[in-house]
Amino acid sequence: MPPENPTAEPEFNHVLGAGMNVYTARFPVTPGMELVDMLETYNRVLPDTLGDFGGMRLDATVVACSASHYLLNPDGDRALCEELSERAGHPVRSSTQAILMLCAALGVTRLTLVSPYQPWLTETSRAFWERAGVKVDDVVLVPAARDPDGSEHYDPYEVTTRAILRRLREHRVPEDAALLFTGTGMGTLAALTELAREDTGRPLLSSNLASAWWARHVVGADAGAAHPLLRRLNARTV
Numbered sequence: 001m002p003p004e005n006p007t008a009e010p011e012f013n014h015v016l017g018a019g020m021n022v023y024t025a026r027f028p029v030t031p032g033m034e035l036v037d038m039l040e041t042y043n044r045v046l047p048d049t050l051g052d053f054g055g056m057r058l059d060a061t062v063v064a065c066s067a068s069h070y071l072l073n074p075d076g077d078r079a080l081c082e083e084l085s086e087r088a089g090h091p092v093r094s095s096t097q098a099i100l101m102l103c104a105a106l107g108v109t110r111l112t113l114v115s116p117y118q119p120w121l122t123e124t125s126r127a128f129w130e131r132a133g134v135k136v137d138d139v140v141l142v143p144a145a146r147d148p149d150g151s152e153h154y155d156p157y158e159v160t161t162r163a164i165l166r167r168l169r170e171h172r173v174p175e176d177a178a179l180l181f182t183g184t185g186m187g188t189l190a191a192l193t194e195l196a197r198e199d200t201g202r203p204l205l206s207s208n209l210a211s212a213w214w215a216r217h218v219v220g221a222d223a224g225a226a227h228p229l230l231r232r233l234n235a236r237t238v
Contacts, residue, residue, distance in 0.1 A: 001064040001184065002042070003029045008064040008184045008208055015189070015212040015227040020219070025030070025052040027065070035121070039068040046130035051086060059219045062211040063094040064184040066119065070124045074132040080106065091218050095184055095207040098214035102130055105237040106203050112138045112177040114164065116156040116186045121177055125182055140171045142186070164191040183205040192229055203236060204229070 001008045003026045012022045030038045042065055050061060061084075063069065069077045077096055084092040093101075105107070111129060113136050115122040122191055126136045132185040144158035164181070173179070179195070179202065181188040195204055213230055215221075226234065 001025075002027055004157065005064070005185045007187045009044055011187070011208040012064075012212055015209065016216065017227065019221055020215065023053065023056065023058070025049050025065075035118070036071075039065075039071055041143050042068040043072065043080070047084065047087065050084060050092065058088070058090055060090055060215050061088060061092045062098065063092065064208070064211060064216060065206045066095045066099075066125070067121060067181050069094040070121070070128045074128060077128075093211075093214055093218075095211045096128065099180065099205060099207065099210040100216060102133070102205060102210040102213055102233065103134055106178075106233070108133045108134070108178045108203050108205075110137050110178060111180045111205075112136070112140065112173055114142060114168065114179055114181045116144065116154060116159045116183050118144045118154045129180075131186070136178065138171075138173065140167050140173065142167045156183045159186045161187065161190040161194070164188065165194060168195075175200040176202050178203040179205065184211070185226045189229070196229060196232055205233075209233070222237070 001024055004233035009024055010021065016022060025087045027042045028045060033041065038053055042110055046063065072080060077094055081083045081093050111134055113122070113126060115125060117125065119141065122139060122141060126139060129136050142159050142164055144155040146155045181192070188208070192204050192206060192209065209229055213233055216226065216230065
């Protein structure tokens with residue numbers, strides 16, 4: 001996971017609970033790099049970062065950084081995960097691959113994207129999903145704040161639950177639209193829980209939720225107790 005990500009670890013632990021242990025390795029700090037260069041660095045050093053677990057016997061690994069894998073396109077993303085799985089001796093999947101697997105299990109072929117990214121990265125994300133065969137019907141941008149000059153400031157780590165819900169309601173997203181909250185760094189559990197209370201039946205997905213779903217599935221923990229958001233997804237799988 002990225003070195004400054006404050007969200008993935010607590011969300012994974014909260015969703016997975018006591019039934020699974022979660023261990024993390026972080027990508028190196030890249031001071032002064034532009035965002036795209038930083039993401040490309042993460043992809044380049046990913047095999048070494050996975051090696052930071054040493055001889056620890058892991059059941060599965062999730063690469064908890066969606067943005068870097070959007071740069072790879074779906075085929076490149078899948079190929080890298082397969083290469084890493086062979087090297088590690090256990091299943092390795094990116095959060096993006098986990099989302100695609102969950103979409104397939106849910107029968108979801110169309111999404112509304114809820115994105116905390118800068119517009120260029122949001123468009124890169126949209127292109128990734130559409131190349132993977134998932135139609136993006138709409139995009140809801142969620143900036144963290146407005147800068148003093150009035151421009152929108154984008155930082156997934158600073159987005160609040162209130163901002164997410166306000167943007168969705170302002171955007172008038174249809175009640176039956178499947179929502180994907182992209183990015184492992186944007187905290188989404190509280191917003192997802194609030195939306196689930198409305199119980200419109202629409203699929204509610206996020207990078208971390210899909211990754212946790214995949215992790216439980218691949219290690220055979222599906223039959224045990226699950227977080228309510230995971231139970232909601234499991235009830236809708238086909």
